[in-house]
Amino acid sequence: MNSKANKDSSSALHWQGSLAAAAIAFTAYFCMYAFRKPFTVNDYEGLTFLGGALGLKSALVISQVLGYALSKFVGVKFCSEVTRERRAFWLIGLIVWAELALVAFAAVPGDWKVLAIFFNGLPLGMIWGLVVRYLEGRKSSDFLLAALCCSFIISSGIVKDAGKAWIGLGVDPFWMPAVTGLSFFIPFMIAVWLLERLPDPSLGDQEERTERKSMRRADRTAFLRNYWVGLVPLFFFYAVLAAFRDFRDNFSQELLKEIGFSKVPGIFTAVEAPTAFIVTGMLAALIMIKNHRTSLWAIFGAMTAGMILIGLATAAFALGWIEGLTWMIATGLGGYLAYVPYNAVLFERLLACTRSVGTAVFGIYIADSFGYVGSILVLLYKDFFAADATRVGFFMTFSWMLAAIGIASLVSSGYFFLRLPAPAGASEEANSLASPESVVDNAAAEAV
Numbered sequence: 001m002n003s004k005a006n007k008d009s010s011s012a013l014h015w016q017g018s019l020a021a022a023a024i025a026f027t028a029y030f031c032m033y034a035f036r037k038p039f040t041v042n043d044y045e046g047l048t049f050l051g052g053a054l055g056l057k058s059a060l061v062i063s064q065v066l067g068y069a070l071s072k073f074v075g076v077k078f079c080s081e082v083t084r085e086r087r088a089f090w091l092i093g094l095i096v097w098a099e100l101a102l103v104a105f106a107a108v109p110g111d112w113k114v115l116a117i118f119f120n121g122l123p124l125g126m127i128w129g130l131v132v133r134y135l136e137g138r139k140s141s142d143f144l145l146a147a148l149c150c151s152f153i154i155s156s157g158i159v160k161d162a163g164k165a166w167i168g169l170g171v172d173p174f175w176m177p178a179v180t181g182l183s184f185f186i187p188f189m190i191a192v193w194l195l196e197r198l199p200d201p202s203l204g205d206q207e208e209r210t211e212r213k214s215m216r217r218a219d220r221t222a223f224l225r226n227y228w229v230g231l232v233p234l235f236f237f238y239a240v241l242a243a244f245r246d247f248r249d250n251f252s253q254e255l256l257k258e259i260g261f262s263k264v265p266g267i268f269t270a271v272e273a274p275t276a277f278i279v280t281g282m283l284a285a286l287i288m289i290k291n292h293r294t295s296l297w298a299i300f301g302a303m304t305a306g307m308i309l310i311g312l313a314t315a316a317f318a319l320g321w322i323e324g325l326t327w328m329i330a331t332g333l334g335g336y337l338a339y340v341p342y343n344a345v346l347f348e349r350l351l352a353c354t355r356s357v358g359t360a361v362f363g364i365y366i367a368d369s370f371g372y373v374g375s376i377l378v379l380l381y382k383d384f385f386a387a388d389a390t391r392v393g394f395f396m397t398f399s400w401m402l403a404a405i406g407i408a409s410l411v412s413s414g415y416f417f418l419r420l421p422a423p424a425g426a427s428e429e430a431n432s433l434a435s436p437e438s439v440v441d442n443a444a445a446e447a448v
Contacts, residue, residue, distance in 0.1 A: 018140040021198050022147035025131055028091070028191035029148055032127045033155035034184035035098040036064075038163030039105070039117065039177040040250050043257075050111055058383045061250045062376055063114045064121035069372030071125025076365040079129030080220070084200070087130050091192045094123035094130075099185065102178035113174070125372075128343065129365055136348060137201040142295075145344035146283035152343075153336055154276035156249055157268035159184075223363075227350075230416035231363075235370045237409035238342055242371025243378040244402045245335050247395065252328075254391045259324025271325070275332045279340050286345055292353040293418065299341050299349060300414040304407055306337025311403035314396055324392075331399055338406060342367050350417065 039060065049059035082090060101120035105113050135144040159180060166176045224231065248255065252268060261267055282302060289295040313330035316322045322330075347363035378398070386394055 015140075017199075018138075018143055021135065021140075022144050024191050024194040024198070025135055025144065025148045026151045027187060028131055028195060029128065030151040030155040030158075031184040031188035031191065032095065032124060033152060034159045034162070035095060035102065035120070035177075035181040036068075036124050037156050037159050037249070038180040039064075039102075041160050041163040041167070041176070041253060042173045043253055049114060053387065054383050056114075058379055059111075059114050060117050062379045063118040065246065065372055065375050065379070067118040067121030068125040069369065069376065071122050072365055072368040072372055075126045075129050076220075076369060079126055079133065079365060082130065082133070084133075087133060088192050088196050091127065091130050091195075092189065094126060095185070095188055097123040099178065099181050102181050106172070106175040106178050125368070128368075131195070132364065134195050134198055141348050142286040142345050143284045145348060146280050146286070146340070149283065149336075149340040149344045150276045150280035153279060153332075153340070154269070154272050157270075157272040160252075160268040224366075227417075230413045231366075233409040233413040234342075234346075235367055237338075237406055237413075238367040239370040239374035240402055240405050241335065241339055241342075242368070243374035244398055245339050246372075246375040247378055247382075247398065248328075248331060248335065251391055251395075255328065255395060256325075258390060258392045259328070261325050261328075271328055272332060274329060275336050278333060279336045282337070283340060283345055286349075292349055295345070295349050296353060296414075296418060299346055300410055300418070303338040303341055304410045304414075306334040307403045307406035307410070309334035309337070310399050310406075314399040314403075318396060331395075335402075338410075353417070 040057075042057070044055065044057040044060070047056035048054060049056050098120050101116055101122075105116035105120065108116055131148065132145065135141055135148065138144065162183070163176050163180045166179050167173055171179050252271070256267060256271075286295055286298060289298060310331055313322065313327055313334065317324065317327035343364055347367075350363065382389070382394055389397075
């Protein structure tokens with residue numbers, strides 16, 4: 001009895017602490033978006049890159065995504081290896097780097113702005129992984145990471161509205177991104193200071209979720225080798241999903257303009273806010289599921305439901321059954337139902353299920369690396385091979401394609417992971433999953 005009480009009292013984060021940690025992490029990542037997204041508020045109408053067919057806005061978006069994608073590839077190694085003592089230093093240093101790049105974006109002439117925005121994206125891609133390292137490996141990690149994901153759903157709309165407000169106050173459109181970022185710098189610093197004061201996961205956390213530590217090359221290779229059959233469709237789907245989400249986010253100004261809603265005050269926030277609360281509430285509920293296998297069922301089910309929603313909403317919009325704004329909200333909700341688990345609970349639960357010692361950041365950054373490559377390819381395809389298509393028409397086709405790919409990928413990956421048997425010694429409560437060799441052997445035997 002006493003040992004149980006001691007174990008409960010030693011938990012690093014109780015509910016009050018979990019709420020505080022969620023708010024701190026939310027604030028940190030929310031502020032990061034003020035350094036990343038406000039430049040997309042400008043439509044740069046009539047401006048092209050190097051006088052060619054590629055519009056300046058597309059060039060800027062591609063350039064920032066290139067920097068962001070490169071950052072994700074670097075982050076696969078960097079964020080999974082960085083020590084606790086150096087996290088705050090890198091968080092602050094990377095944000096300062098991004099702000100200086102925005103100053104350069106405003107100051108340099110013409111086409112050189114494309115290079116400046118590349119250097120803005122380069123540091124920002126590692127902020128997510130560094131913040132996640134403070135939150136993972138806890139009994140409450142599902143709730144903490146769901147709250148963190150809420151930040152990037154809602155922050156994009158709010159910082160865009162903030163950017164429009166600065167322009168309305170007379171700030172030059174090219175200086176607006178730097179001014180918007182600077183206005184969020186002090187809150188970001190305070191959030192990082194508070195993150196540093198969060199306690200490490202307790203022994204009870206480690207027993208339930210496995211120990212989280214830096215992963216060396218051998219650890220990363222072993223994880224991929226053991227579970228590649230289920231991971232490959234997840235990574236492929238994420239490449240398409242991230243491109244979809246990025247296109248919708250970066251060109252929301254143009255999409256809303258084509259459906260007649262771009263001039264509505266606060267429209268970006270209005271479109272994303274309902275999605276943020278619905279998705280976050282659903283994922284936060286996963287903390288109530290102690291059985292990891294059951295939790296994985298719920299995660300794969302929610303992601304698949306998101307893809308079905310996108311397909312049905314797009315069909316309804318094409319048939320004239322719903323208006324454009326409803327369709328935009330539905331595609332956001334469906335997309336984030338699938339997108340958020342990748343960045344929060346999916347790899348957290350997979351590590352807990354497989355009893356793999358390491359960090360969920362590794363899986364997140366592998367997926368992100370593929371995701372931003374997909375985003376770049378879609379942007380290039382739109383401007384060079386589908387230039388005559390409207391943004392809305394292109395996005396509708398993309399929505400149907402995503403729904404089909406997503407459902408197929410999730411079914412195949414879910415079939416693999418959810419068939420893995422529990423390893424010897426795993427607690428019945430956690431019902432963890434085993435290494436897949438037995439599943440592969442069984443499948444081979446069945447094939448024979």
